Amino acid sequence: MPGLNLENLTRTIRKPVTVLSRRDLEEDAENKILSKAMSGKVAILVAGDPMVATTHVDLRLRAKKSGVTTRIVHGASVASAAAGATGLQSYKFGRTVTVPASPSKDLPESVYAALKVNFEAGLHSLILLEIDAEGGRQVTIRQAIERLLAYSARTAGRLITRETLLVGLARLEAPDMIVRASIAVDLMGIDFGRPPHCLILPSRLHFVEAEALQAFCGAPRGLVGANELNGFDEDAASRARKYITALRSALLKSKPRPVDTSVTAAGIQRVDDAIERYLRDAEHFLNAGRPATSLASVAYAEGLLDALTFLELTTNEVSQ
DSSP states (O other), X not given: OTTOOHHHHHHHHXXXXXXXXXXXXXXXXXXXXXXXXXXXXXXXXXXXXXXXXHHHHHHHHHHHHTTOOOOOOOOOOHHHHHHHHHTOOGGGBOOOEEEOOOSOOOOOXXXXXXXXXXXXXXXXXXXXXXXETTTTXXXXXXXXXXXXXXXXXXXXXXXXXXXXXXXXXESTTSTTOEEEEEEHHHHTTSOOOSSOEEEEEOOSOOHHHHHHHHHHXXXXXXXXXXXXXXXXXXXXXXXXXXXXXXXXXXXXXOOOOOOOOOOOHHHHHHHHHHHHHHHHHHHHHHHXXXXXXXXXXXXXXXXXXXXXXXXXXXXXXXXX
């Protein structure tokens, strides 16, 4: 736990503190914890939000069955802290995965499969890097990236390459916290120091998220602009096919309405305002390195202007 000093903690609370292992919680909780809780008060201090871990949920269930009353003091979870530290939107994260601190250097298939599902759904992935305190093993950001690259190289589509945008985080909210966003190969060269470490694989980025990665995580502007969606959503041909199909379907369902002469100046102004908004979006996306999205926004604006022109409600002309 970053920044924790056991001596200071003991002195502050004026109570004895016993350091427990994961095995104590999972296999010997009746002797180590529950038996004492039946005759007095026992507090378990953990990093983050205690109920995010399955181990602690199980312990609470056993306490309930033993007649021991429990009370939870919720804390900030790595899930919320990682989103806050990077500026990524918390509701856009998918399933969290863990790279285990096992002697094997192989990445579990389930981890890669979850990353792929998240990415294709446009969801960011939080990748926890395990610390095995008893075994003296821990997964660093460099080791995790090496495993991800090795596994990805053996699969079709190669979700993660040396050029993939990733975010590395070390010791969240500690005074010496490090948060960096860059391509995989660059992050491997950064010394993130002691654990705990974790990674984020971003998927589709809102322009505010892209700006946050630059401002808070040091992401190169060109990388976040040109690669803002990690190569997933700026496929102009794919997007064009989708829009054509959708518009063709809408056109088939469209039916002419009787002529309505009640068009008002306020109604025309609302269309003008929509045109202006689409133009502003087009300028933003162009400056953010997303020309395909910018072009789509311009097309929306021009389509609305054409509609006003065809209805003889404006005299504007667009030169191309």
